[in-house]
Amino acid sequence: MSASLNFLLDNNYTRGSVDKTLFIKRDNDELFIAQIYVDDIVFGSTNNTKVQQFVDVMSLEFEMSLVGELSYFLGLQIRQMHDGIFITQAKYAKNLVKKFGLEKAKHCDTPMSTTLKLSKDASGKSVEQTLYRGMIGSLLYLTASRPDISFSVGVCARYQADPKESHLSSVKRIIRYVNGTSNYGIWYSFDTNASLVGFSDADWAGNCDDRKSTSGGCFFLGNNLVSWFCKKQNSISLSTAEAEYIAAGSGCTQLLWMMKQMLVDYGFNQGTLTLFCDNMSAINISKNPVQHSRTKHIDIRHHFIRELVENKCIVLEHVGTNDQLADLFTKPLDATRFKTLSRSIGICLVE
The missing domain is CATH 3.30.420.10 (Ribonuclease H-like superfamily/Ribonuclease H)
Known part of the structure; x- marks a missing residue:
């Protein structure tokens, strides 16, 4: 990572003032942006020629494998279309459901019930912490492209210290909701x-x-x-x-x-x-x-x-x-x- 950082700085890229993994290069009205995460680089430009030039230069300097239109970065699948970009974690969501054995469970319309109020449930039966925390961690990763489950996952995450059956049931409901919407993602329109x-x-x-x-x-x-x-x-x-x-x-x-x-x-x-x-x-x-x-x-x-x-x-x-x-x-x-x-x-x- 340090080698690529130094290479970009040496080639007149400006480092972000807040995000130090962001590199920007402007040429008149054209803009090129590169974002580095460990050994991955996400990049783009207002000029397709600049993109290809960047690929050629970086390939000569470093060992690179370029992922095409359907790219995988941090588990995200990014699909570019003529009118926007669709970001999803469909494959990850399906594997998550399968991992916890709920692929055949009935789907839910919402991730959390409006009638059930979660609490510490001191008198409830405790469940295995490792399983519960594994579910929460997996779901938190999914919120990168699924903000619709952020609230429900956040509420369930409050009870990781001593999870009860009622809490586990609520987490399973979220996964059942994900099971029915695994192909969903977030849409970014170019018309904005x-x-x-x-x-x-x-x-x-x-x-x-x-x-x-x-x-x-x-x-x-x-x-x-x-x-x-x-x-x-x-x-x-x-x-x-x-x-x-x-x-x-x-x-x-x-x-x-x-x-x-x-x-x-x-x-x-x-x-x-x-x-x-x-x-x-x-x-x-x-x-x-x-x-x-x-x-x-x-x-x-x-x-x-x-x-x-x-x-x-x-x-x-x-x-x-x-x-x-x-x-x-x-x-x-x-x-x-x-x-x-x-x-x-x-x-x-x-x-």
Whole structure:
């Protein structure tokens, strides 16, 4: 890896300011990008001739095996079409289902039930930790191309220290869902733009054990999903507004990192960033610099969002509940809404 890094630097490639494995070379309006991961290189250009020149030069300098249109990188299968790129882990998903003996099990419409609330289940029967952790680890790897299972896998992962039969049943449900959607992946359309926007949401007091809320967010570059997260909050929120406000703060942090640091390396520049939130109280708190009885208990570190709004770095916009895409990363959903939101973030099947 060090040899290839030095070779690129010696040939006038610019190293990313944040991601040190990213190398960029600009020639007038043409752009070439190479990303190095251990002994793999993913590269592309706005000019196909530049791509072939890179292949020729690198092949002379190093031993390289070039994978064609259907390429495998970190278990991902990347298929380029005339109108976009489809990324899937279909083969990995099928092997995962087979590995845990659920290939003949009944499929599920959603990865998590809306009626069952997981808890520590202290009185439940314990199951083998190695098996449970193996399932969680395998599913976490699959979330690279399947954000639709991120929330359910994250919730089940909380119980790895002492898994019970109820937890194992929930993990098996996720695998049964994967079994029925193993050929699904995420679609990236060429018909898009360079505007970065985000959605943030929170499930207030959703954890049955400690009543902590779950923050969720997803971020789009134009029409395409480029980042997402779902995380249990560190402290207990005393209201829905507080939970949503903390989630919005996490969303702002991610937006700033993506635009002000990472995307600048790719040549993207944007003025005010937009974060969509479905809670008006949280939006109003972000615009009000005065501490009062309803907000003075909120940790001061979450109030940095006010400065961002005041300086017009970020604007919080209200979005209707039905259009809140981050719902997919904060709570279990019924089959109809789950499928609608999954399609909205780009999860689909491409024949």
